[in-house]
Amino acid sequence: MAAVAAGLVRRGAAGVTQGLLRGRARSRGSGRAVFEKLSVLRRGLTLSLGTFVGYEAYNLISCVTEVHASFKAEEILEQADYLYGSGETEKLYQLLVQHKNSMNFCDHRVTRKHVCEDAELLWRLARASRDLAQLSRTSAEEKKQLIYEALEYAKKALEKNESNFAAHKWYAICISDVGEYEGIKAKIASAFVIKEHFQKAIELNPKDATSIHLMGIWCYSFADMPWYQSKIAALLFATPPSSTYEEALHYFQMAEKAEPNFYSKNLLYLGKTYLKLNNKKMALLWLTKAKEYPAHTEEDTQVQKEAVELLDSIRQELK
Template sequence: MAAAAVRLVRRGAAGVTQGLLRGRARSRGSGREVFEKLTVLRRGLTLSLGTFVGYEAFNLISCVTEVHASFKAEEILDQADYLYGSGETEKLYQLLVQHKNSEDAELLWRLARASRDLAQLSRTSAEEKKQLIYEALEYAKKALEKNESNFAAHKWYAICISDVGEYEGIKAKIASAFIIKEHFQKAIELNPKDATSVHLMGIWCYSFADMPWYQSKIAAVLFATPPSSTYEEALHYFQMAEKAEPNFYSKNLLYLGKTYLKLNNKKMALLWLTKAKEYPAHTEEDTQVQKEAVELLNSIQQELKY
């Protein structure tokens, strides 16, 4: 009898949850029929059996609820990726911020990225920018807590720590350098084909190779072995990123040119800066890259005249 009761509840629970997944009203009698069967079971069985049956029904309903939630999350992620690809930064943020309490790492790192992208817009005020930067760090941190095997969570956590460093001062910025490097390296380890993570590791190397003398002194005080790198190491990562995904990012083209320039290879610098200048501008950042590339090209051409 217990087995029969369980089968009956399973049929009832499945009927209810199937209706939820379809997203439309069930036929007039079926919902009532299920609840009548549940009522009969509840009244006719012993307490221990009723508890067991109730537990089975709860498990079934919970399982389908999780599936339903998964479908909903996938739908949100699809919408988010479409808006990101379309450059709809504000719409993307408004979509994702509604789900800031989500347990989904994929959604949370996208929210961190959207918050940061919104902060970077020229029309965003200084006060709003700071707030969004700190929000982005919290979302990225939460994404990492939910899934430490998610390469994008590591990548965006590192990016957001770096951004917050701009508000924390030179000392804090340098102190967080090792953490940033660690998370970029972890992102690359988890997904070596992600050109963005490789590019950002290159930016880290370039930044410390190009560090002003006064920052180097602060770093030497903070650490027995302060963070350091070379232009050759930076170039290695920029080349790796370009090999993984050619012409994927205007800024990688720009930094290839800038790094070759630092290494006094003007021929290669001209090649990559020209590519950066000619890269189609889809975002405000692309426009800034074009502007910097033109300025550097003009500077090199002026030097070559003399």
């Protein structure tokens, strides 16, 4: 009996021992599994952290690039405005044309701000191209090329930002210029489009004296249209474009009110319109102002010359 009991004890002890060993083995296996899981988690955390840091670094670089791009665009526009104010037409054109293919200054993200900056640069390039075309030293062939080039830049500016009043203004101006090369029919046919864009420019910026002045020029041109052009217009349209000198005068006065003495040509056209309305007293007043306006550009010089000729003719009539 004692022997049996001793055997049971030995088997029990062995069972317990084996059980403990199995338990330890399971514990070691479980510990290894936990360790492996922790290792994976650590690697995952490292990867996640790396990805996060990389993402944040990308965002930071993108933001820096965006800010840099914004500063670059603003710097170009500031230089352009300085050159325009200084009458440096050729330098202005060269500055802007070298950036015409680098629109959307930020490579990483194209924001609304960048699109607006593109439009600002493009309409300035349209203006610079046109101004260069108007210089007396520009050949006839170069002038035509620049005029069509200006229209393309203005069109692209409008495509970039339809809410940009200057893009509408210069698009209308350039369409009008191109009309000089495409005949009377094309010129008259585009008249409604030109008027629409001048009106849109005024709607977007009611204080822009230039847009208002140009709307006056549109009215004056159709009020002063030769009879043969009127006939062509009547053939092209059931209701052809038309206007009056009174309407033209209204816009020229509005422009002068918005910005007094801002433009020699507005002074000239105030005088010319009053002359058409047989108000010689007011015509003399505004033509004299046009004559005395300081000549900063070739256009100002031409305005002075025309004003002097008109003043001489009025004085001859008054004698």
